[in-house]
Amino acid sequence: MRTRTLAGLGLILLATACSKNTDNAPATTTTQPVAASQVQVAPVTAVTAPAAASAPTASSSDKLQDYIACYNQLDRNAHRSIARYASWVKNMETGPSGKESVVYGLYKIDVDEIAKCQASFAQAGKAAPGKLDVAATAYINSLAELGTLVADADQYYSRDNYKDDAFAKGKKMHAPLAAAMKLFEEKSNVFSDEIEAENDKVLDAEMQQLEKTEGRQLPYLQMALMSKAKHLIRLIGEEKFDAATAAKALAEYESVTDEAIAYVKKNSESAASGWSSLERASEDYRKAAKERVRRIRDKVPYSEGDKMMLKPGSAWMVEGSQEKVTKAYNELIEASNRMHR
Template structure:
């Protein structure tokens, strides 16, 4: 999955999911100089608030939902048949915050009343599918966490399996659609803000931070996939590196202008750079995973495998978090 949006800133490495990345916000002094989002259509304050609300809910809830699904799949060996009752280890599921889902349902309903469009349709479908999944997961989590399956020989677990997996499948579908719609809308806002910021202030740190994060997001969209064109990815990586190096050089010459969190962001930029290079090299050179790597390619440890999707996604999510911390 991708990691945070603000209007700068899609969260965890579940399949292709990362936290949605709102564009990094410039520092307060620079924000005052930004004009309202323009072209192709100016964004109203309510539309901007709506997008931020969608992003906040997505980033808060999506990762845990995907983690819960991954945890269930990790021990149910045959997802078509469901639990056999002979599993050596039963992990159950991770909880999904149903109270927060309910809050987001309310806010999404209100947001959808303002100039509704494709994003609002996707948001409604997403939060409703998540609400359904959350209810089923809560029931299943209680059943497995209390070891109730030991008392009924998995009878309830087997009965729950079909509706639970159907809800998982529907949620994953709606999550992908919602993520794409958020990213598309957020990209419009981010591009307009960057253009205005560069026009008003030039290539100073607020602009450079937004630009390098934009390139980082474009890069992760390519290399977090299972397969991608290595030449295209190498070009995107070079663009990210160029802007990152420009930002680092700017801060070195203008250290007084750097926010207190810049050192953490710079480290995160370098970690992401390294992980991205490893990922591109593995695909470019067609390097197979070793037997040891394959043993590690599972939830909780896959991020430690060089060149893996999970490692680069983890580095990207940490980059997002470091960027967002600069403006908190």
Template sequence: MTHKSTTAHTLACISLALLATACSKKTEDTSAPAATSMPATASVASSVAGTGNAAAKSAEASSSKLQDYIACYNKLDGDGHRSIARYRSWVKDMDKGPSGKESVVYGLYKIDVDDIAKCKASFAKPAAAQGKLDAAATAYIDSLTELGALVTDAEVYYSRENYKDDAFAKGKKLHAPLADAMKRFEEKSAVFSDEIEVENDKVLDAEMQQLEKTEGRQLPYLQMALMSKAKQLVRLIAEESFDAAAAGQLLAEYESLTDEAIAYAKKNKESTASGWSSLERATEDYRKAAKERVRRIRDKVPYSEGDKMMLKPGSGWMVEGSQEKVSKAYNALIEASNRMNH
């Protein structure tokens, strides 16, 4: 996952079995409290061949640790980013902080510090070393712990409207450490997400190879393959700009896998899971959104004035060829795929 654009980075929720990244924080509506829209974390389809030897036990421990990292990341990360977005939606100058003259004061969204503490304790449990991933996990949970404590204090201050009694004195005092903690969290979140992706890609590749070897190109394999290709594609086209030719090639590969899966499901209706129909619809919606995005960049189609007015949290997904529309369609694809595996 690259950091060239906010949208590309914030395809965030990760699911181990299908290697999903979803839930773009960029498109969150910060005008009202948001319930989490994160897809359920799919269960791990472990490729560990057994636990009868040290190597297998080590691999199993690594897989379990990765699953733990993913579960905590999915549970915690969105809340952190949403709280930051909420604060930034009304504090117009993050260098200076609140002026005390704001016409609207939204405050911040709560972050569950108890959940953070549980994940921090879980992260500290010994397991097979995973190098950069473990270091990124520690830095991430430490930054979130710091942010959670500051947000808790600030949320109480703003939700109780205490700023009306002290002329924003505490709000102004809280701002600098809060803004610094937000920046650190965003940096550590990006690094942690990337390291999870690296390890998760390895797991998926191993799973796919094993599945194709043992079962052939049946629907379970095709589902994993098309989801992997969808992820490669979204990583590229959710950027501000990208190589349209490379995107076109990835899109063609995604379409080929999707068409193969659809044909297989149609031919084997009796053995196809009931959730396939929803996943098939989601693959088509993502296909359409991806094509619109590739065409806009390939043909250098600028956004109209009306489009530009819509390109904001909560409505950007309605603009044809936008990053937000691709993200929304991809997130829905992940959710449909995860539901099929439960």
């Protein structure tokens, strides 16, 4: 599985990295490690956006904002529900055996919110539909199908009905439920990729305009910080990556982050009320990224204790894990977005 948190277009214009892990667990699209107890990197020069970048129209921006908002609201919970089900159904090919010692059921998915997004997506897709709109439609329709099946399964398991029919209905529900889960994961990956591609264009155009009109003040530095954070997570969010390349990306993130921190110290009156939270989140992300890089760079294997923790709900506590750096990144996104509310 892969879960992402996509920062809103009108907020910080950033899409999060892929994380095939739900709740930051190794089985989903996880985040990647970077190694280096002392990462040696050269200072970074100014962030420059492609000269050809052009700002989107208001309508396309509104559409992207709507897609991101729905994705953020719905995607993570859907992946969490899938992960919870897979955590006790040991064989997703065959389904529950009826001999499970622990039955967790699933997490609910908000079908009413899915319906709202389905309606807004249908309206948004009418205007000059492109790849993003096609991906959005496929995504929300697959989620709607999954939501209906999960609601039925959740009721069955939460009421302990499986104890009365010896898992008869649970076994019958499994095949369509597992198929819907697989389809949703596929459509979720495609949709998030398309959002990121479109969001990157918007971010580049916005950063270019900000640097041109205002210079390297806090609005620009915040965007640059988040852009570098996103680039870094795309590297270290994978199971394997090149440590040297990741170290360079980490250095770029640290450079612009330090520039932003120094700017606020000199211009404290210009900082938004949420800056302190963003600064803390940026430091937590920096630390988690360094741990991840070090683990990969130094080829540090997970201990037996680590392996026991590498599961949904606890994997984020393992130093240098994909899940820990993903969690730190998502919290950075949330802190950044709060500055704009």
